[in-house]
Amino acid sequence: MKISFTLNNKKVSIDTEPTKRLLDVLREDFKMMEVKESCGEGECGACTVLLDDKPVTSCLLNIIHVEGKKVFTSEGxxxxxxxxxxxxxxxxxxxxxxxxxxxxxxxxxxxxxxxxxxxxxxxxxxxxxxxxxxxxxxxxxxxxxxxxxxxxxxxxxxx
Ligand code: FES
Ligand code: FES
CATH class of the missing domain: 1.10.150.120 ([2Fe-2S]-binding domain)
Structure with missing residues (x-):
């Protein structure tokens, strides 16, 4: 499935499974290794990014929910x-x-x-x-x- 969103101010698109975690898309597909995984359960905050200006734990969010939205990592x-x-x-x-x-x-x-x-x-x-x-x-x-x-x-x- 094609998912489009804005990543650190740049428009991006990716063909991927809709249930892939945002964390994995950022690390594996966009090589944004600054987004860390520790607990993988929404408890530690290591994987936090901004989604439409609000902090979210990217380990709990499937990429389908990012369609059309704005993501900022710490690097951005x-x-x-x-x-x-x-x-x-x-x-x-x-x-x-x-x-x-x-x-x-x-x-x-x-x-x-x-x-x-x-x-x-x-x-x-x-x-x-x-x-x-x-x-x-x-x-x-x-x-x-x-x-x-x-x-x-x-x-x-x-x-
Ligand atoms: S890895 Fe701990 S909250 Fe996401
Ligand atoms: S976990 Fe090492 S500085 Fe915070």
């Missing part, structure tokens, strides 16, 4: 102002250890900055509660996102 978001800002803040606070969880954290944090963006620790914790990190104690990740919120505020909130 890293080229946008807020994505770059987040990456700088993650670097500065040394929030990244093995890095496996970070593509998912980047996508979820980007969505928080776009839709709320308040430098409020409790809100940030709730926003990132679907993402699991096995290496860090989360504190530095929260600090990074807080820093990104403060910096974004001082620019007048670009995207």
């Amino acid at each position: 978001l890293s080229k946008k102002f807020l994505g770059k800002l987040l990456i700088d803040c993650f670097d500065e606070t040394n929030a990244v250890q093995c890095g496996f969880c970070f593509p998912g954290f980047l996508v979820t944090s980007y969505h928080y900055l776009k839709t709320d963006g308040e430098a409020n620790l409790e809100k940030i914790k709730v926003a990132l509660s679907g993402n699991i990190c096995r290496c860090t104690g989360y504190q530095k990740i929260f600090e990074s996102v807080m820093l990104a919120c403060l910096r974004n505020d001082s620019t007048g909130g670009k995207s």
